[in-house]
Amino acid sequence: MTAAVLEIDDALAQYDPVMGLEVHVELNTRSKMFCGCPTEFGAPPNTQTCPVCLGLPGALPVVNARAVESAIKIGLALNCEIAEWCRFARKNYFYPDMPKNFQTSQYDEPIAYNGWTEVVVDGETYRIEIERAHMEEDTGKSTHVGGATGRIHGASHSLVDYNRAGIPLIEIVTKTIEVPGDKAAAVAKAYVSMLRDLLLALGVSDVRMDQGSLRCDANVSLKPTGSATFGTRTETKNVNSFRSVERAVTYEITRQAAVLASGGKVVQETRHWHEDTGITTSGREKSDAEDYRYFPEPDLVPVAPSREWVEEIRSSLPEAPTLRRVRLQEEWGFTDLEMRDVVNGNALEPIVATVELGVTPTAAKKWWLGELARAANESGQELNALGVGPAEVAEVQKLVDAGSLNDKLARQVFDGLIKGEGTPAEIMAKRGLALVSDDSALIEAIDRAIAANPDVVEKVNSGKPAAAGALIGAVMKDMRGQADAAKVRELLNAKLGI
Ligand SMILES: [Zn+2]
Helix, strand or coil, X not given: XXXXXXXXXXHHHHEEEEEEEEEEEECCCCECCCCCCXXXXXXXXXXXXXXXXXXXXXXXXXXXXXXXXXXXHHHHHCCCEECCCECXXXXXXXXXXXXXXXXXXXXXXXXXXXXXXXXXXXXXXEEEEEEEEEEEECCCEEEEECCCCCCCCCCCEEEEEHHHCCCEEEEEEECCECCCHHHHHHHHHHHHHHHHHHHHHHCXXXXXXXXXXXXXXXXXXXXXXXXXXXXXXXXXXXXXXXXXHHHHHHHHHHHHHHHHHCCCCCCCEEEEEECCCCEEEEEXXXXXXXXXXXXXXXXXXXXXXXHHHHHHHHHCCCCCHHHHHHHHHXXXXXXHHHHHHHHHCCCHHHHHHHHHCCCCHHHHHHHHHHHHHHHHHHCCCCHHHCCCCHHHHHHHHHHHHCCCCCHHHHHHHHHHHHCCXXXXXXXXXXXXXXXXXXXXXXXXXXXXXXXXXXHHHHHHHCCCHHHHHHHHHHHHHXXXXXXXXXXXXXXXXXXXXX
C-alpha cells in the first residue's frame, strides 16, 4: 500500500525537517579488517574466507594497520580529533550474514570524533558537524530467492556469501543537521557527493555506490515549524546514489508530514528505499535503547596511534576537493557556471591533466566540454571511456597553435581519434586535413574568388572594406575549410590594397 504524502511545499510550510546522515564506506585495503583474506569485488561466493572472518572457534583476529591509517586519514580530512587510545567493541546481534553472531565495531571509543565539514548548495555554504567516524567490519551478503521483491518475505530460501564479511568499513556519523527545509534534501545529496570526492581524493576507497562501497542511511524527523522539540525519526537504510539520497529525504518529509497532519504518530523504525518507485516502506521497528550488549573486544589490543604518526598522516593529506575547485576556478578564470559545467560534465580531472601539458584552460575546456563531452553524450559513454586522453587533446591543440589545423579541422581529428583511426598526425594524413600553408595555393584561390565576385570587389573599391568578408568565405569554401582564415584575410587585404 502506498502511504499518503503531502506536497513538499505544504509539508515544509508546517514542519521543519531535522536530519542525521550515516555513511558507510568500504575501504580499498587489499585484505580484510582482521584477517588476510582478499577483498576483491565480484569473486565467486565464499571463496574469500578463512576461520577468522567465518568466526570459527579459536580463530584470532589481527587489526589491519592500513585500515587504521585510512580511518585516521578520513578523520583528519573531516577535521576530527583522533583518539589517542581506543578499542574495538563487540556489537551482539544475530543475523545469518554475520557468522560470528557479533560485529566487531567501535562503540563509545571511536577512532575519530568531533569534526566538521562544509557543503555548498545554490551558492550557500552549510556547515555539517561530524559526530564520529569509527572502524568496523562489513557483514556477508544474503540473497533471498523465490520471492517477487528479492526481500526475505515471500522467499523460498536464502543464500549467503561471506566474501564481504570482514571487509573494513568506516562509518561516518553526522550530528543533527538543521538547515532551511527547502534545502534539506539538496544538502543531504551535496554532503554524500562531497564525501565521495573527498574519499576518492584520499585514495582510501573506490567509492562505487553502485557496488555498495559507499552507502548512506538517512535519519529524518519533522518538528512543527518553530518548535524546539525534535519529532520521532525514521532511518532509511542503504540509499546508494546521490540522487536517491535527495529523493529519499524528500519522500520521508512528505510522508511524515502527511502522518502528522492527519493527527497520526510517526513510528520509529528503519525503512527500505525503493529506487524504482521513489518511496520508502516500513522495515523493522527500532527503539533508541536497542540492546546490542556492547563490550570491549577481548581478542584485540587497543588502537593507540602515536601523535607522530597522526601528524605524519596529516601532512600527507591531499588538498580538499572543495578547496581545490575554488583554487582551480580562480587560476583558470572560469565563471561559477563554467566551473559547474566542468564538474558536472566530469571534465575537471581531464582539464587539469591537459592544462599540465601546456594547454590553456580555455582551450582545454573547449575540447573536453564542447567536443568530447558532446561525443560521449551522443554515444552514451563516459568521458574517460572515449579513448581520447589529455595527451591527445594537448597534441591536437599544439597543431592548432602551430597553424597546421584550425578548430573546424581539429574537430574532425577528434572524430578520428574517437573512432580509433590512429594518432592526430595519422588522422590528418589519412583524412587530408592539414591546413594549406602554401601561400601560392592560397593566392590562386584568392584570385579565383576575386574573378568570380566582381560585384564584391567593386563594393570594396567603393569604400566598403567589410564586404571583403564574402571573399574570405568564398576562399575558405574553395579550400574546403583547410585554410587559416587569418592568413587568407592578410593575403586578400594585400591583394585588394585594404
Ligand atoms: Zn578471512
